[in-house]
Amino acid sequence: MKKSLANFRTLAASGALALAVVAGPAPLAHAVGEGPNYDGNGQITTSKLATYEQMVSFLKDQDARQPAMELEVIGQTVKGRDIHLVKYISDPAKPTILYLTQQHGNEQLTTEGAMEFIKHLGAGKSADILKGVNILVVPMLNADGAMGDVNFSLENYLAKGDRNLTRYNAEGVDLNRDHVAKVQPETQALHNKVMRKYRIDYMIDLHHQGTRAERDGKLVSGSILYPTTPNADPAVVEKSKQLGAVVFNNVDSTGWGHLGKYQGGSAETISRNGISVEYGIATLLFEMRGMSDHYLDGYALGQRSNGYLIKQTVTTLTSTAAAIADGSIADADTSFWNTLAEQTSRPAGEAEDE
Template sequence: MRKHPDGKTISRRSLGILGFTSVFAASGLATAPAAFGVGEGPGYGGNETINSSILHTYDELVAELKKQAARQQILELEVIGQSVKGRDLYLAKYLTDSANPTILFLTQQHGNEQLTTEGALEFIKHLGTGKNSAVLEGVNVLIVPMLNPDGAMGDVNFSLDDYIATGRHLTRYNANAVDLNRDHVVKIQPETQALHTNVMRKYKIDYMIDLHHQGATAARDGELVSGSILYPTTPNVSATVLEGSKRLGAVVFHAIDPTGWGHLGRYVGGTAETISRNGIAVEYGISTLLFEMRGMSDHFYDSYVLGQKSNGYLIKQTVVTLTETTRAIADGSIDTADTSFWDTLAEQGSRGEE
C-alpha cells in the first residue's frame, strides 16, 4: 500500500439516541444510560459499512451554523479565511464580556476526524439558548468547527481510492497533502494562516482544547480507551501555562472517566512546537489540551476506523467535554481543579481488536 494522507469516522443520525437536551439540563449533565464503554465499542475490522453520508457535509455544517446564528442573538459567525479550495473557514463566537476568560475549541484540523465536529455543532445548538446561556455570563467561547473542510470533503489533490468509507472520503490532510497540525510554526497553509492571523492573534484566549481522533486500538490498564488527553510537553512552555493546561485536563478527566461509558488515557505525544498543543501554548501563552477521541471516520488502515455503533457516545463525549470546561471556567472552579490524577494516569498502549 502506498503512503499518502490520513483519516477518521462519525454519524449525524446517531445524535437522536443521546438525548442532548438532558445533557444541557439546568441541573447538570445527565448520567449516561448503562451501556458498554465507548472504548469497548466494536472496531471496523471489515465487518460493516462505514457510511460517510451520516456526517454533516461542509455545506450542511455552514447552513446549520447560519441557522443557529439567526436563532441565537448572542452567537456571531466570522469568516476567518479560506481553505486551499476556496471554502470559507468559520469561527463561531460567544463574546459577552472582554473581562471574562476565553476558551477556544478547535476541531477537524484533520479532515477524517469529524465526530468532534458533530459534537461541537450540537454544543452550539444548545449553548446560547434558554437556561444554558447563563453560563456565558462568566466566559467567552470561540469555536472553529472545521478547520480542514477540503480534507473533510475529500476534495484534495491526491488519490483516496483505497480509503474505507462508502460515499465521500475524508482524509487527514488538506488539499495540498499537508498535515495542518504540523504547520503551527512556519504557517504555510492558508488554513493555519487563517487560524493564527484571525483567531490566535486577534482574540485574547486563555484556554484551548484541540479535538482530534486517534486509532481504534489504544488502551489504558488493559481496556480500550474512549479517548486520551495530554497537556503541552515542549520544554519551552511556561510553568503557569502548563499548570492551567493540567487543570483543563482535570476538568475533562473528572467529567468523562467516571461515567461508565468513558475511559481516558494519557496520550503519547511529542515535544515539537509545529503541533498546536505545543506551539500555541508557547507562542501565545495559552493553556492547551489535546483530546484524542477513539477511532476515525475514514482511513486506509482498518485498525484506525471505528465501527459506527460507538458514534453516539463519542459525540456525547465531545459535548460533555465542551460543556463542562465552559462551565468550570465560567464559575471559576477550574482554578481549584485537582491535577493530582496526572501523577498516576497511565500512558496509553495498544491492544489488538478481539
C-alpha cells in the same frame, strides 16, 4: 462565584437526549470500547456525517436564532471554502476558551459534538455559562479534507460508496504540523484571525486516534495531554493540567467514558505545543477513539460508536466552559496526572499521532 459542576454535568448529559435525534439511541453505560472495529470486515459509513454545506447551513441558522452568537469567516481553504468561527463574546475582560475541531478532515465526530454544543448554548439553561466566559469555536478547520476534495488519490480509503474523509488538507499537508511555518491557508487563517486577534486563555484541540488504544487493559474512549515542549511556561502547563482535570473528572466518571494519557511528542509544529509557547495559552489535546475514515485497518471505527463519542465531545465542551465560567477550574486538582497511565496499543496497530 465558585459552585459545584454537578449542575453543569446535568446540562452536558442532557445533550444525549438531543443526540438521540441526530445519532440514534443514547449509548448504554457499558459502551466503552464496544464500537465495532473495522479490521477488514463490515463497512465504514460516512453518509450520516454532516457535509461542509450542511454544517454551514446549521451555523447560519443558529446565528439567526441566537442573539449572543456571532458567525465570522476567518479565511478560506485551499479549495476556496470559507472557514468559520463561532463567537460568544460579551466582555473581552472575561476569560476566553477556544475549541478547535477537524484539523484532520477524517476526524469528524468532534465537529458533530461541537455543533450540538453550539445548539445548547442557544438554550436558556446555558445562560449561566455565557455570563462568565467567552467561547470561540472553529468547527471545521480542514473542510477540504472533510469533504474528500483533495489533490491526491483516495482510492485506498475505507468508506466505500460514501464521501471519503482524509487527515490531510487538499495539498496533502498535515495542518497539525504547520503551527510554526504556517504555510497553509487554513493554518494562516487560524493564527491571523483567531490566535492573534483575540485574547484567549484556554484552548482544547479535539482530534481522533486509532481504535486500539487502551488503559489498564481496557479500550479507551479517548486520551488527553497537556503541552510537553520544554519551552512551555510551567504556569501555563499547570493551567493546561487543570483543564485536563475538568475533562477527566467529567468524562471518566460517567461509566461510558474511559480516558488515558496520550503519548504525544514535544514538537512545536503541533498546536498543543506551539500555540502554548507562542501565545502563552493553556492547551489540551483530546483524542477521541476511532476515525471517520482512513486507508489503514485499525483506525476507522464503525458508526454505532458515533453516539457516545459525540456525547463525550459535548460533555467535554460543556464542563470546561462551565468550570471557567464559575471559576472552579482554579481549584481543579491536577495530582491525577501523576497516576494516570499512558495509553498503550493492542497488537495489530498503534494509534496515529495527533
